[in-house]
Amino acid sequence: MESTPxxxxxxxxxxxxxxxxxxxxxxxxxxxxxxxxxxxxNGGAAFVLVYLICVIFxxxxxxxxxxxxxxxxxxxxxxxxxxxxxxxxWKILGGLGVATGVIILSFYAVIAGWTVAYILKCMVGTFxxxxxxxxxxxxxxGNPLSAIGYLLVFMALSVYVVVGGVRDGIERWTKVLMPIxxxxxxxxxxxxxxxxxxxxxxxxxxxxxxSLINLKVVLAAAGQAFFSLSLGMGxxxxxxxxxxxxxxxxxxxxxxxxxxxxxxxxxxxxxxPTLFHxxxxxxxxxPGMVFVVLTSLLGEMxxxxxxxxxxxxxxxxxxxxxxITSSVSLLExxxxxxxxxxxxxxxxxxxxxxxxxxxxxxxxxxxxxAVSWLTDLPGIGxxxxxxxxxxxxxxxxxxxxxxxSIFVGWKWGVKAASAEVExxxxxxxxxxIWSFLVRFLCPITxxxxxxxxxxxxxxx
Ligand code: PFF
Numbered sequence: 001m002e003s004t005p006x007x008x009x010x011x012x013x014x015x016x017x018x019x020x021x022x023x024x025x026x027x028x029x030x031x032x033x034x035x036x037x038x039x040x041x042n043g044g045a046a047f048v049l050v051y052l053i054c055v056i057f058x059x060x061x062x063x064x065x066x067x068x069x070x071x072x073x074x075x076x077x078x079x080x081x082x083x084x085x086x087x088x089x090w091k092i093l094g095g096l097g098v099a100t101g102v103i104i105l106s107f108y109a110v111i112a113g114w115t116v117a118y119i120l121k122c123m124v125g126t127f128x129x130x131x132x133x134x135x136x137x138x139x140x141x142g143n144p145l146s147a148i149g150y151l152l153v154f155m156a157l158s159v160y161v162v163v164g165g166v167r168d169g170i171e172r173w174t175k176v177l178m179p180i181x182x183x184x185x186x187x188x189x190x191x192x193x194x195x196x197x198x199x200x201x202x203x204x205x206x207x208x209x210x211s212l213i214n215l216k217v218v219l220a221a222a223g224q225a226f227f228s229l230s231l232g233m234g235x236x237x238x239x240x241x242x243x244x245x246x247x248x249x250x251x252x253x254x255x256x257x258x259x260x261x262x263x264x265x266x267x268x269x270x271x272x273p274t275l276f277h278x279x280x281x282x283x284x285x286x287p288g289m290v291f292v293v294l295t296s297l298l299g300e301m302x303x304x305x306x307x308x309x310x311x312x313x314x315x316x317x318x319x320x321x322x323x324i325t326s327s328v329s330l331l332e333x334x335x336x337x338x339x340x341x342x343x344x345x346x347x348x349x350x351x352x353x354x355x356x357x358x359x360x361x362x363x364x365x366x367x368x369x370a371v372s373w374l375t376d377l378p379g380i381g382x383x384x385x386x387x388x389x390x391x392x393x394x395x396x397x398x399x400x401x402x403x404x405s406i407f408v409g410w411k412w413g414v415k416a417a418s419a420e421v422e423x424x425x426x427x428x429x430x431x432x433i434w435s436f437l438v439r440f441l442c443p444i445t446x447x448x449x450x451x452x453x454x455x456x457x458x459x460x
Contacts, residue, residue, distance in 0.1 A: 015247045020175055021325075022230075022239050022256045027178065028326030029111050030228035031264040032319055033290050034389070036271040038224050040282045040289060043212035044204040048268065050213060050221040055261055058445065059225040061437040062401045063236055064253045065408040068417040070240025071249070076336035077234030080241070084412050093403050097234030098334045100396045102353055104233075105330040106360035107385045107393075109158065112323035113150030113365070114141065114291060115316045122298065122312030129299030134280075136295070137288040142369025151365045152358060154320075158327040159354035162335055163347045181318040182263065188311060189269045192297060198273035205272040215456075219449045223394025229260055232397030232404065235329045238336050246424045270297065287368060287385050331357070364388060395450070402446035409439035 012018035039047050073080035078094030085091075117140050121127070126136060140146055192198065226232040243249070271293050275282070278296040282289075294315070301307035331353055338349035367374030367384035374384045382390070408417050414435040421428045428434075 011242050011244045015244070015252065017175070018239070018243050018247065019252055019255045020178060022236065022252065023178060023259045024322070024325030025230045025235055025239060025329035026228060026256055026260040026326070027181075027263050028322045029108060029115075029319070030224070030230075030326070031260060032267040032322070033111055033287075034224060034227060034393070035264040036268050036293075037287065037289050038220055039205065039268055039272075040275075042217045042220050043209065044272075045206050045208035046210060046212040047217055047221055048205065048265075049208050050218055051224055051264075052261070054218075054222045054225040055229065055257060057437060058222060058401070058442050059229045059231060060253055060257045061434055061442055062226070062231050062405055063229055063257060064249060064421070064434060065404055065417065065438055066231060066234070066236035067240035067243065067249045067253065068420040069404070069408065069412070070237040071243045071245070071423075072416070072420040073237075074241045076241070076340045077237045077333060078337050079340050080234075080237055081407070084416075085407070088411075090407060090411065093400065093407070094234055094237075094337070096396070097232075097237075097400060098337050100233040100392050100400065101235070101330045101333040102357050103360060103388060103392045103396075104227075105155075105158070105327055105353075105357040107364040107388045108323070108327055108330060109154045109357065110147070110151050110361050110364045110368075110385060111287065112320060112327060113147075113152075113154040114288075115320040115323060116153055117146065117150050118291065118295070118316040119313060119320060122295075122309060122316055125305055125309050127295045127298040127308055127312055128305055131299070133292045133295040134288075137292050138369055141288060144366055144370040147365040147368065147370055148362060151361050154323070154327070155354050155358045155361070158324055158331055159350045161324060161328045162331045162354075163350040177318060177321050178259075180314075181322055182266075184311070184315055184318060185263065185266045185270065188297065188301075188315065189266055191301060192270045192273040192277075195273055195277040195297075195300065197277040197279075201273035201276035202269075204276065205268050215449060215452050219398065219453055220394065222446065222449065223390075223398050226397035226401050227393045228264060229257060230326070230329060232400035234333050234400070238333050239329065241336075246426075248426045249421050250426075250429050270294070286383055287389075395453075398446055398450060402443050402450065405438045405442035405446070409435075409443065414439060 012021060069080050069084065073083045075083060076094070077097045078091050081088075081090040081094045121136070127133065193202065230236060243252070271290060274297040275293045278293065280293060280296065295312065298308035298312040301311045331350065334353045335346060335349045338344050338353070339346050363374050364385040369375055376382075377384060377387055380387055408414065418428055418431055418435070421431075
């Protein structure tokens with residue numbers, strides 16, 4: 001049955017649970033895999049700086065915008081736009097989000113599948129000091145059977161969690177495991193920054209060379225911010241639809257954004273010192289870089305060899321779980337849409353979308369050594385997975401975020417959105433700044449970047 005705002009909708013158990021669940025969506029491979037990979041590809045510290053600026057001035061306002069849409073409409077993204085702007089084409093934006101979610105999930109699950117493989121490898125003590133971690137990665141990702149097999153395992157797990165429903169599925173996982181992940185990251189970080197050669201890595205990561213900042217870097221940083229914060233495709237609209245009216249949306253935004261950013265920064269503190277210490281190249285392994293670098297740290301974890309086994313297994317296990325809480329949110333957007341609007345059961349919807357994402361994920365899985373033209377797409381110079389990541393993980397989310405800010409800033413209106421923030425007597429801190437950012441800074445900056453990029457593509 002279609003839920004209407006007057007009907008009670010399943011809500012999060014408490015504000016803390018909501019923050020943990022939204023942080024669970026935000027924190028994932030985006031922080032630990034994509035952030036260091038993008039930082040390496042875009043010149044290091046300069047990228048980090050632009051990234052932080054994007055998170056504060058574009059990401060956070062858009063997150064708040066998504067929460068207000070979701071909580072006000074209490075629906076999936078398509079239903080929300082239909083309700084807040086009846087009879088308009090805005091609902092297409094919700095549809096774009098559903099499609100983007102399935103496509104992102106398709107390649108996300110490939111990388112998450114690697115974490116499953118790495119849990120097993122760590123358990124049996126594969127990563128001894130001095131092993132060739134690049135060769136190990138290529139051995140796994142280049143084998144078509146294991147590449148597709150792990151994708152299937154991870155996708156099945158995600159569907160299983162989503163079909164369990166909001167409370168049972170998502171809440172249970174995030175509460176306990178996120179804090180443990182944080183502790184493990186801090187310990188790995190301490191080891192990494194005390195390695196010989198760490199200084200060079202830290203300089204690359206933290207000392208900006210401003211001459212490296214250009215439009216490509218800015219778009220990559222903005223795209224990374226949206227990807228990491230789960231914005232631009234309606235995930236936070238969907239999650240917002242389950243928030244209780246009494247909860248303060250501004251502090252929720254600050255918590256989720258703050259935690260997400262802290263974890264990304266920590267991940268970089270682990271990866272770059274280790275990378276320089278191990279003498280690895282910045283691009284080594286493409287999408288596999290983080291796997292190659294991280295595992296070379298494991299041999300250095302005391303006491304050898306058991307330290308490496310414990311840290312490695314624990315780390316990839318938690319990373320896999322962080323990836324599940326994110327992939328669940330990628331799937332949840334489409335599932336909520338189908339359940340709300342098409343009256344199909346949650347189970348069927350989950351299986352259908354998960355199945356689609358699995359099939360779509362196969363070329364990404366095979367594009368890391370197993371099939372050569374997918375590994376180096378002709379005329380594009382990237383592997384299939386990296387290509388999808390740029391087009392859907394960055395451009396599509398940036399377009400979505402731009403349109404969402406236009407919607408809240410100009411169509412639905414900051415007044416209505418502010419009233420939603422202030423429901424049940426909540427105080428709206430930063431109201432004026434937010435109104436300015438969401439009406440002017442976010443849409444204009446994103447439009448300028450996107451138009452310039454498009455122009456660059458057209459004119460070659
Ligand atoms: N934010 C997730 C991560 O950083 O791993 C990925 C993601 C989830 C992106 C949900 C977009 C999304 F809607």
